[in-house]
Protein backbone atom coordinates (compact mmCIF):
# COMPACT_ATOMS: atom_id res chain seq x y z
CA UNK A 137 0.00 0.00 0.00
CA UNK A 138 1.25 3.47 -0.87
CA UNK A 139 2.54 5.27 2.23
CA UNK A 140 2.86 9.04 2.55
CA UNK A 141 4.81 10.90 5.27
CA UNK A 142 4.03 14.55 5.98
CA UNK A 143 6.67 16.46 7.97
CA UNK A 144 5.30 19.53 9.78
CA UNK A 145 1.95 19.62 11.59
CA UNK A 146 1.01 23.28 11.15
CA UNK A 147 -2.09 24.37 9.27
CA UNK A 148 -0.90 23.38 5.79
CA UNK A 149 0.89 20.14 6.72
CA UNK A 150 -2.16 18.97 8.68
CA UNK A 151 -4.58 19.94 5.90
CA UNK A 152 -2.53 18.11 3.23
CA UNK A 153 -2.10 15.03 5.45
CA UNK A 154 -5.84 15.06 6.07
CA UNK A 155 -6.52 15.35 2.32
CA UNK A 156 -4.30 12.33 1.56
CA UNK A 157 -5.62 10.22 4.47
CA UNK A 158 -9.17 10.95 3.27
CA UNK A 159 -8.19 9.33 -0.05
CA UNK A 160 -7.45 6.09 1.82
CA UNK A 161 -3.63 6.21 1.69
CA UNK A 162 -1.57 5.24 4.71
CA UNK A 163 -0.60 8.72 5.98
CA UNK A 164 1.73 9.57 8.86
CA UNK A 165 2.05 13.16 10.07
CA UNK A 166 5.31 13.99 11.87
CA UNK A 167 5.32 16.73 14.50
CA UNK A 168 8.11 17.74 16.88
CA UNK A 169 5.53 18.33 19.65
CA UNK A 170 4.43 15.29 21.69
CA UNK A 171 1.26 16.99 23.01
CA UNK A 172 0.14 17.81 19.48
CA UNK A 173 0.69 14.20 18.37
CA UNK A 174 -1.46 13.02 21.28
CA UNK A 175 -4.22 15.50 20.36
CA UNK A 176 -4.25 14.42 16.69
CA UNK A 177 -4.25 10.69 17.51
CA UNK A 178 -6.82 10.84 20.29
CA UNK A 179 -9.18 13.75 19.56
CA UNK A 180 -8.46 13.92 15.77
CA UNK A 181 -8.07 17.68 16.06
CA UNK A 182 -5.26 20.24 15.76
CA UNK A 183 -7.00 23.09 17.53
CA UNK A 184 -4.20 25.65 17.44
CA UNK A 185 -3.58 25.40 13.69
CA UNK A 186 -6.98 24.26 12.36
CA UNK A 187 -9.63 25.34 14.86
CA UNK A 188 -13.05 23.76 14.32
CA UNK A 189 -11.69 20.97 12.10
CA UNK A 190 -12.23 17.26 12.65
CA UNK A 191 -9.33 15.38 11.06
CA UNK A 192 -9.69 11.97 9.39
CA UNK A 193 -9.60 9.21 12.01
CA UNK A 194 -7.06 7.14 10.04
CA UNK A 195 -4.51 9.96 10.03
CA UNK A 196 -1.68 8.83 12.31
CA UNK A 197 0.61 11.38 13.99
CA UNK A 198 4.05 10.64 15.43
CA UNK A 199 7.05 12.38 16.99
CA UNK A 200 9.27 9.60 15.69
CA UNK A 201 10.71 10.52 12.30
CA UNK A 202 11.62 6.89 11.67
CA UNK A 203 7.99 5.78 12.04
CA UNK A 204 6.95 8.55 9.63
CA UNK A 205 9.43 7.99 6.79
CA UNK A 206 10.24 4.27 6.97
CA UNK A 207 9.04 2.75 3.68
CA UNK A 208 7.27 5.97 2.67
CA UNK A 209 6.82 6.33 -1.09
CA UNK A 210 6.33 10.10 -0.93
CA UNK A 211 7.67 12.44 1.78
CA UNK A 212 5.97 15.82 1.98
CA UNK A 213 7.91 18.58 3.78
CA UNK A 214 5.68 21.41 5.07
CA UNK A 215 7.59 23.40 7.66
CA UNK A 216 8.21 27.15 7.29
CA UNK A 217 11.23 28.25 5.24
CA UNK A 218 13.41 28.88 8.29
CA UNK A 219 12.95 25.27 9.45
CA UNK A 220 13.70 23.63 6.08
CA UNK A 221 17.44 23.05 6.50
CA UNK A 222 17.03 21.56 9.98
CA UNK A 223 14.28 19.17 8.87
CA UNK A 224 16.15 18.27 5.65
CA UNK A 225 19.26 17.38 7.66
CA UNK A 226 17.23 15.13 10.00
CA UNK A 227 15.44 13.55 7.04
CA UNK A 228 18.69 12.94 5.18
CA UNK A 229 20.26 11.20 8.18
CA UNK A 230 17.19 9.05 8.79
CA UNK A 231 16.91 7.97 5.15
CA UNK A 232 20.61 7.10 5.06
CA UNK A 233 20.21 5.03 8.26
CA UNK A 234 17.15 3.28 6.78
CA UNK A 235 18.85 2.92 3.36
CA UNK A 236 15.62 4.18 1.88
CA UNK A 237 14.76 6.74 -0.81
CA UNK A 238 11.49 8.43 -1.73
CA UNK A 239 9.97 11.22 -3.79
CA UNK A 240 10.51 14.38 -1.71
CA UNK A 241 7.97 17.12 -2.27
CA UNK A 242 7.61 20.36 -0.33
CA UNK A 243 4.70 22.78 0.02
CA UNK A 244 6.63 25.64 1.61
CA UNK A 245 6.39 29.14 0.10
CA UNK A 246 9.42 31.25 0.85
CA UNK A 247 12.99 32.20 0.00
CA UNK A 248 15.87 31.78 2.43
CA UNK A 249 16.93 35.02 4.10
CA UNK A 250 20.46 35.99 3.11
CA UNK A 251 21.08 33.39 0.39
CA UNK A 252 17.81 34.10 -1.56
CA UNK A 253 17.63 30.34 -2.19
CA UNK A 254 14.47 28.43 -3.06
CA UNK A 255 13.24 25.52 -0.93
CA UNK A 256 14.26 22.87 -3.46
CA UNK A 257 17.76 24.36 -3.62
CA UNK A 258 18.05 24.00 0.16
CA UNK A 259 16.72 20.41 0.03
CA UNK A 260 19.24 19.51 -2.68
CA UNK A 261 22.05 21.05 -0.62
CA UNK A 262 21.11 19.23 2.59
CA UNK A 263 20.17 15.81 1.18
CA UNK A 264 22.37 13.22 -0.45
CA UNK A 265 21.27 12.13 -3.93
CA UNK A 266 20.68 8.54 -2.85
CA UNK A 267 17.94 9.62 -0.37
CA UNK A 268 15.46 10.92 -2.96
CA UNK A 269 14.20 9.78 -6.33
CA UNK A 270 12.80 13.19 -7.33
CA UNK A 271 12.24 16.66 -5.84
CA UNK A 272 8.92 18.46 -6.35
CA UNK A 273 6.81 21.34 -5.00
CA UNK A 274 3.09 21.80 -4.35
CA UNK A 275 2.06 25.39 -5.04
CA UNK A 276 -1.04 27.34 -6.07
CA UNK A 277 -4.11 28.95 -4.47
CA UNK A 278 -4.93 26.76 -1.48
CA UNK A 279 -5.72 28.01 1.99
CA UNK A 280 -5.61 25.19 4.52
CA UNK A 281 -8.84 26.49 6.09
CA UNK A 282 -10.72 26.01 2.80
CA UNK A 283 -9.10 22.68 1.89
CA UNK A 284 -10.16 21.04 5.18
CA UNK A 285 -13.75 22.14 4.43
CA UNK A 286 -13.50 20.44 1.00
CA UNK A 287 -14.03 23.79 -0.70
CA UNK A 288 -13.10 23.49 -4.39
CA UNK A 289 -9.35 23.91 -4.85
CA UNK A 290 -6.83 23.52 -7.69
CA UNK A 291 -3.05 23.40 -7.15
CA UNK A 292 0.08 22.81 -9.17
CA UNK A 293 2.48 19.93 -8.52
CA UNK A 294 5.77 20.94 -10.07
CA UNK A 295 8.79 18.83 -10.86
CA UNK A 296 11.06 18.37 -13.86
CA UNK A 297 10.33 14.67 -13.26
CA UNK A 298 6.81 14.33 -14.73
CA UNK A 299 6.27 10.80 -13.40
CA UNK A 300 7.03 11.95 -9.84
CA UNK A 301 4.63 14.90 -10.24
CA UNK A 302 1.94 12.50 -11.50
CA UNK A 303 2.47 10.19 -8.51
CA UNK A 304 1.94 13.13 -6.13
CA UNK A 305 -1.05 14.32 -8.19
CA UNK A 306 -2.64 10.87 -7.81
CA UNK A 307 -2.47 10.77 -4.00
CA UNK A 308 -3.85 14.31 -3.58
CA UNK A 309 -6.67 14.37 -6.15
CA UNK A 310 -10.35 14.24 -5.19
CA UNK A 311 -13.60 15.60 -6.66
CA UNK A 312 -12.97 18.79 -4.65
CA UNK A 313 -9.18 19.00 -4.97
CA UNK A 314 -7.65 19.12 -8.44
CA UNK A 315 -3.84 19.08 -8.82
CA UNK A 316 -2.25 19.92 -12.19
CA UNK A 317 1.31 18.90 -13.05
CA UNK A 318 3.83 21.51 -14.13
CA UNK A 319 7.49 20.98 -15.03
CA UNK A 320 8.65 24.50 -14.12
CA UNK A 321 9.70 23.77 -10.53
CA UNK A 322 11.63 27.02 -10.26
CA UNK A 323 8.73 29.19 -11.45
CA UNK A 324 6.17 27.40 -9.29
CA UNK A 325 8.29 27.86 -6.18
CA UNK A 326 8.94 31.52 -6.97
CA UNK A 327 5.27 32.29 -7.71
CA UNK A 328 4.27 30.82 -4.34
CA UNK A 329 6.99 32.64 -2.43
CA UNK A 330 6.86 36.06 -4.09
CA UNK A 331 3.09 36.54 -4.06
CA UNK A 332 3.26 36.73 -0.24
CA UNK A 333 4.96 40.14 -0.54
CA UNK A 334 2.10 41.53 -2.61
CA UNK A 335 -0.47 39.92 -0.29
CA UNK A 336 1.01 41.93 2.59
CA UNK A 337 0.64 45.08 0.45
CA UNK A 338 -2.96 44.21 -0.43
CA UNK A 339 -3.81 43.77 3.24
CA UNK A 340 -2.22 47.16 3.99
CA UNK A 341 -4.44 48.87 1.41
CA UNK A 342 -7.62 47.38 2.88
CA UNK A 343 -6.44 48.12 6.42
CA UNK A 344 -6.06 51.76 5.40
CA UNK A 345 -9.56 51.82 3.88
CA UNK A 346 -8.75 51.71 0.16
CA UNK A 347 -11.12 49.87 -2.20
CA UNK A 348 -11.07 47.13 -4.82
CA UNK A 349 -9.67 49.43 -7.56
CA UNK A 350 -6.58 49.87 -5.41
CA UNK A 351 -6.28 46.14 -4.74
CA UNK A 352 -6.68 45.25 -8.43
CA UNK A 353 -4.02 47.80 -9.38
CA UNK A 354 -1.64 46.44 -6.76
CA UNK A 355 -2.16 42.78 -7.68
CA UNK A 356 -1.75 43.50 -11.40
CA UNK A 357 1.36 45.63 -11.07
CA UNK A 358 2.60 43.23 -8.39
CA UNK A 359 2.32 40.38 -10.89
CA UNK A 360 4.63 42.32 -13.22
CA UNK A 361 7.22 42.41 -10.42
CA UNK A 362 6.79 38.69 -9.63
CA UNK A 363 7.34 37.81 -13.26
CA UNK A 364 10.29 40.19 -13.63
CA UNK A 365 12.12 38.75 -10.62
CA UNK A 366 11.08 35.19 -11.51
CA UNK A 367 12.34 35.40 -15.08
CA UNK A 368 15.61 36.96 -13.86
CA UNK A 369 16.01 33.96 -11.54
CA UNK A 370 15.37 31.52 -14.43
CA UNK A 371 11.60 30.83 -14.28
CA UNK A 372 9.34 30.51 -17.33
CA UNK A 373 7.23 33.68 -17.79
CA UNK A 374 3.99 31.72 -18.46
CA UNK A 375 4.15 30.05 -15.04
CA UNK A 376 3.17 33.42 -13.54
CA UNK A 377 -0.12 33.26 -15.48
CA UNK A 378 -0.93 29.88 -13.91
CA UNK A 379 -2.09 28.55 -10.55
CA UNK A 380 1.26 29.16 -8.87
CA UNK A 381 1.34 32.74 -10.17
CA UNK A 382 -1.80 34.78 -10.64
CA UNK A 383 -3.92 32.05 -8.99
CA UNK A 384 -2.08 32.24 -5.71
CA UNK A 385 -1.73 36.01 -5.95
CA UNK A 386 -5.52 36.36 -6.15
CA UNK A 387 -6.20 34.02 -3.23
CA UNK A 388 -3.62 35.47 -0.86
CA UNK A 389 -4.16 39.04 -1.97
CA UNK A 390 -7.95 38.94 -1.52
CA UNK A 391 -8.66 36.55 1.36
CA UNK A 392 -8.70 37.19 5.08
CA UNK A 393 -7.65 33.54 5.49
CA UNK A 394 -4.17 34.57 4.33
CA UNK A 395 -1.67 35.17 7.12
CA UNK A 396 0.25 37.55 4.86
CA UNK A 397 -2.86 39.56 3.96
CA UNK A 398 -3.92 39.68 7.64
CA UNK A 399 -0.45 40.89 8.64
CA UNK A 400 -0.66 43.67 6.05
CA UNK A 401 -4.17 44.58 7.19
CA UNK A 402 -3.02 44.94 10.81
CA UNK A 403 -0.07 47.09 9.70
CA UNK A 404 -2.48 49.24 7.70
CA UNK A 405 -4.57 49.64 10.82
CA UNK A 406 -1.55 51.00 12.64
CA UNK A 407 -0.08 48.02 14.48
CA UNK A 408 3.69 47.54 14.55
CA UNK A 409 5.38 44.54 12.90
CA UNK A 410 6.47 42.99 16.24
CA UNK A 411 2.85 43.26 17.49
CA UNK A 412 1.52 41.66 14.31
CA UNK A 413 4.01 38.78 14.48
CA UNK A 414 3.28 38.14 18.15
CA UNK A 415 -0.48 38.00 17.55
CA UNK A 416 -0.43 35.80 14.43
CA UNK A 417 0.91 32.62 16.09
CA UNK A 418 1.61 31.22 12.60
CA UNK A 419 4.28 31.87 10.02
CA UNK A 420 4.11 35.10 7.92
CA UNK A 421 6.49 34.03 5.14
CA UNK A 422 6.24 37.28 3.16
CA UNK A 423 8.21 39.31 5.72
CA UNK A 424 11.53 37.48 5.17
CA UNK A 425 10.80 36.99 1.47
CA UNK A 426 10.38 40.76 1.02
CA UNK A 427 13.92 41.25 2.34
CA UNK A 428 15.31 38.44 0.20
CA UNK A 429 13.73 39.84 -2.98
CA UNK A 430 14.66 43.45 -2.12
CA UNK A 431 18.32 42.39 -1.76
CA UNK A 432 18.26 40.27 -4.91
CA UNK A 433 16.75 43.13 -6.96
CA UNK A 434 19.41 45.55 -5.70
CA UNK A 435 22.14 43.10 -6.65
CA UNK A 436 20.79 42.64 -10.19
CA UNK A 437 19.36 46.15 -10.66
CA UNK A 438 15.72 45.06 -11.15
CA UNK A 439 12.89 47.61 -11.03
CA UNK A 440 10.40 46.45 -8.35
CA UNK A 441 8.95 49.64 -6.83
CA UNK A 442 6.02 47.97 -5.00
CA UNK A 443 8.27 45.42 -3.30
CA UNK A 444 10.71 48.19 -2.43
CA UNK A 445 7.91 50.23 -0.83
CA UNK A 446 6.76 47.22 1.22
CA UNK A 447 10.37 46.62 2.28
CA UNK A 448 10.61 50.24 3.47
CA UNK A 449 7.46 49.82 5.58
CA UNK A 450 8.52 46.45 7.06
CA UNK A 451 12.21 47.16 7.65
CA UNK A 452 12.67 50.96 7.75
CA UNK A 453 9.45 51.93 9.59
CA UNK A 454 8.39 54.01 6.57
CA UNK A 455 4.89 55.51 6.64
CA UNK A 456 2.55 53.42 4.44
CA UNK A 457 0.57 56.40 3.11
CA UNK A 458 3.78 58.21 2.15
CA UNK A 459 5.00 55.11 0.31
CA UNK A 460 1.67 54.82 -1.55
CA UNK A 461 1.83 58.50 -2.53
CA UNK A 462 5.39 58.04 -3.81
CA UNK A 463 4.31 55.03 -5.89
CA UNK A 464 1.29 56.83 -7.34
CA UNK A 465 3.29 59.93 -8.31
CA UNK A 466 6.23 58.21 -10.00
CA UNK A 467 6.92 59.54 -13.52
CA UNK A 468 4.07 58.48 -15.82
CA UNK A 469 4.96 55.61 -18.13
CA UNK A 470 3.68 52.92 -20.48
CA UNK A 471 2.14 49.79 -18.95
CA UNK A 472 4.49 47.37 -20.77
Ligand SMILES: NC(=O)C1=CN([C@@H]2O[C@H](COP(=O)(O)OP(=O)(O)OC[C@H]3O[C@@H](n4cnc5c(N)ncnc54)[C@H](OP(=O)(O)O)[C@@H]3O)[C@@H](O)[C@H]2O)C=CC1
Pocket residue numbers: 144145146147148149167168169185214215216217218219220222223243244245246278279280281417418419421
Ligand atom coordinates in the same frame (compact mmCIF):
# COMPACT_ATOMS: atom_id res chain seq x y z
N1 LIG B 1 -1.46 27.66 5.79
C1 LIG B 1 -1.78 27.59 4.50
O1 LIG B 1 -2.95 27.69 4.13
C2 LIG B 1 -0.70 27.40 3.49
C3 LIG B 1 0.65 27.47 3.84
N2 LIG B 1 1.60 27.28 2.88
C4 LIG B 1 3.01 27.30 3.22
O2 LIG B 1 3.31 26.17 4.02
C5 LIG B 1 4.40 26.46 4.89
C6 LIG B 1 3.99 26.10 6.30
O3 LIG B 1 2.95 26.98 6.60
P1 LIG B 1 1.85 26.71 7.70
O4 LIG B 1 1.51 25.28 7.82
O5 LIG B 1 0.78 27.69 7.40
O6 LIG B 1 2.67 27.17 8.98
P2 LIG B 1 2.20 27.11 10.50
O7 LIG B 1 2.81 28.27 11.16
O8 LIG B 1 0.73 26.90 10.55
O9 LIG B 1 2.89 25.76 11.03
C7 LIG B 1 4.25 25.48 10.91
C8 LIG B 1 4.48 24.11 11.50
O10 LIG B 1 5.85 23.72 11.26
C9 LIG B 1 6.40 23.34 12.52
N3 LIG B 1 7.83 23.59 12.51
C10 LIG B 1 8.47 24.77 12.37
N4 LIG B 1 9.81 24.58 12.38
C11 LIG B 1 10.00 23.25 12.55
C12 LIG B 1 11.15 22.44 12.67
N5 LIG B 1 12.37 22.97 12.58
N6 LIG B 1 10.98 21.11 12.89
C13 LIG B 1 9.75 20.58 12.97
N7 LIG B 1 8.61 21.28 12.85
C14 LIG B 1 8.74 22.62 12.64
C15 LIG B 1 5.67 24.20 13.53
O11 LIG B 1 5.84 23.70 14.82
P3 LIG B 1 5.50 24.60 16.13
O12 LIG B 1 4.06 24.43 16.38
O13 LIG B 1 6.36 24.00 17.17
O14 LIG B 1 5.88 26.02 15.78
C16 LIG B 1 4.25 24.07 13.00
O15 LIG B 1 3.70 22.84 13.34
C17 LIG B 1 4.69 27.95 4.71
O16 LIG B 1 5.80 28.11 3.86
C18 LIG B 1 3.44 28.51 4.04
O17 LIG B 1 3.73 29.60 3.21
C19 LIG B 1 1.28 27.02 1.58
C20 LIG B 1 -0.03 26.94 1.20
C21 LIG B 1 -1.12 27.11 2.12
Ligand SMILES: O=C(CO)COP(=O)(O)O
Pocket residue numbers: 245276277278279280332335384387388393394395396397419420421
Ligand atom coordinates in the same frame (compact mmCIF):
# COMPACT_ATOMS: atom_id res chain seq x y z
O1 LIG C 1 -0.11 30.35 0.14
C1 LIG C 1 -1.17 30.33 0.69
C2 LIG C 1 -2.43 29.98 0.00
O2 LIG C 1 -2.21 29.55 -1.29
C3 LIG C 1 -1.26 30.68 2.12
O3 LIG C 1 -0.88 31.98 2.27
P1 LIG C 1 -0.68 32.58 3.75
O4 LIG C 1 0.60 31.98 4.28
O5 LIG C 1 -0.61 34.04 3.55
O6 LIG C 1 -1.86 32.16 4.56
